Amino acid sequence: MLDRKIVPLTKKIDKIDFICPKEVQLNSHVKLLWMSDVPNQTSRIDLFFDAGLRQDRNIIVSLCSSLLLSGTKEKKSTDIHHEIDALGAYFDIGLSHEGVLISIFALKSNIFESFKLIYSAIQEAVFPEKEINEVVNEKREKFKINLSRVGFLAQREFQKKIFFDTPYKELTELEDFDNFSRENIIEFHEKHFKKGLSRIAVTGSLLEHEIKEIKELCTPNCITAKLIYYKDFCNKAGIYHVDKSNSVQSAVRIGKTMFNKTHEDFIDFSISNTVFGDFFGSRLMKNIREDKGYTYGIGSALAETGGSGYFIIGSEVGIQHKEATLQEIQKEMKIIAEKAIPEEELSLVKNYLLGQILKLADGPYAMMDLYLSVEAYGLKMDFYNSYINRIHSIKSEDINKMAKKHMNWDSMTIVTSG
Numbered sequence: 001m002l003d004r005k006i007v008p009l010t011k012k013i014d015k016i017d018f019i020c021p022k023e024v025q026l027n028s029h030v031k032l033l034w035m036s037d038v039p040n041q042t043s044r045i046d047l048f049f050d051a052g053l054r055q056d057r058n059i060i061v062s063l064c065s066s067l068l069l070s071g072t073k074e075k076k077s078t079d080i081h082h083e084i085d086a087l088g089a090y091f092d093i094g095l096s097h098e099g100v101l102i103s104i105f106a107l108k109s110n111i112f113e114s115f116k117l118i119y120s121a122i123q124e125a126v127f128p129e130k131e132i133n134e135v136v137n138e139k140r141e142k143f144k145i146n147l148s149r150v151g152f153l154a155q156r157e158f159q160k161k162i163f164f165d166t167p168y169k170e171l172t173e174l175e176d177f178d179n180f181s182r183e184n185i186i187e188f189h190e191k192h193f194k195k196g197l198s199r200i201a202v203t204g205s206l207l208e209h210e211i212k213e214i215k216e217l218c219t220p221n222c223i224t225a226k227l228i229y230y231k232d233f234c235n236k237a238g239i240y241h242v243d244k245s246n247s248v249q250s251a252v253r254i255g256k257t258m259f260n261k262t263h264e265d266f267i268d269f270s271i272s273n274t275v276f277g278d279f280f281g282s283r284l285m286k287n288i289r290e291d292k293g294y295t296y297g298i299g300s301a302l303a304e305t306g307g308s309g310y311f312i313i314g315s316e317v318g319i320q321h322k323e324a325t326l327q328e329i330q331k332e333m334k335i336i337a338e339k340a341i342p343e344e345e346l347s348l349v350k351n352y353l354l355g356q357i358l359k360l361a362d363g364p365y366a367m368m369d370l371y372l373s374v375e376a377y378g379l380k381m382d383f384y385n386s387y388i389n390r391i392h393s394i395k396s397e398d399i400n401k402m403a404k405k406h407m408n409w410d411s412m413t414i415v416t417s418g
């Protein structure tokens with residue numbers, strides 16, 4: 001009988017035995033990754049297309065990705081969606097600067113039929129005018145609403161300054177919704193979806209012949225050259241304000257150009273940033289939420305792009321607390337760069353990070369996501385065990401060093417709106 005008075009033994013994580021998917025080569029630049037050992041009836045297929053915002057005007061890219069299942073010569077949009085529902089499947093479409101990710105979810109008994117249905121609809125899309133007009137009207141109204149939100153305005157200005165003087169700084173404007181043609185969308189689709197498939201990830205116990213058929217269906221639509229991402233970013237440092245009259249809150253965005261997993265400082269800075277602002281017990285949360293009561297939430301993150309990355313701090317505070325919030329953030333940057341991290345705090349952060357890695361490695365879907373996250377940068381799964389080893393060995397002075405090197409206030413882009 002279990003004695004609940006006895007505290008369970010705890011053990012430090014030294015390494016995780018990660019599982020890697022099988023690799024099926026579609027051509028010299030595109031792989032199909034297959035994680036077949038799924039102990040239940042669920043499945044997922046991820047399709048990656050080199051069709052991100054960096055490839056064309058934002059309005060064209062956004063409309064094309066939203067209209068991929070808008071109809072073919074044989075089927076209307078409603079027919080396609082009814083067939084998807086009948087299979088018990090659903091899908092999700094994600095758009096970023098780097099590409100489009102289409103995820104298809106279904107029971108393994110229906111995933112292959114669901115894939116064929118959705119993939120055919122994507123490749124054979126004809127973009128009817130009626131569907132285009134409906135999506136444009138919906139997006140236009142959402143855009144108008146967003147323009148009244150300080151967080152949206154601050155993020156737009158932050159993007160312009162963090163990606164200064166590069167194609168990534170482009171923003172959608174209201175007039176763009178009237179400044180495009182159906183032919184623009186069709187042309188983008190021909191180039192970036194019919195010839196833009198860059199990776200496939202299958203998670204589920206599919207049959208061998210189904211994987212073979214997926215390969216045969218997709219190979220003609222694959223990219224034929226290596227993906228190239230923009231990496232020469234340099235943020236425009238300084239303080240910028242976007243006025244929004246009658247606002248009761250101010251949005252704050254602070255950050256700078258940084259790096260992704262391929263950089264030698266990535267792991268150390270990631271750990272340092274956790275102390276600073278990347279979990280609920282972080283210094284930013286303790287100071288600005290708990291002690292000062294300026295906000296419901298504040299956080300910082302190291303975001304990655306295909307060729308680079310950036311550091312960002314974000315929050316919304318009462319307008320009367322805007323300047324004080326900026327001062328406190330600057331103060332916390334100075335403290336983490338100059339003062340030793342108490343052992344108790346560092347131990348808490350280390351345990352939190354180890355727990356997060358365990359959580360992120362729980363099950364085949366999580367393993368696939370971890371693999372995709374490193375494979376995109378040409379890295380292997382041992383990256384995560386290197387991360388675990390560094391969590392154990394990192395010291396206070398290492399965190400001070402990272403903060404001194406990368407958290408210099410004068411190098412930051414500081415944007416407020418309100």
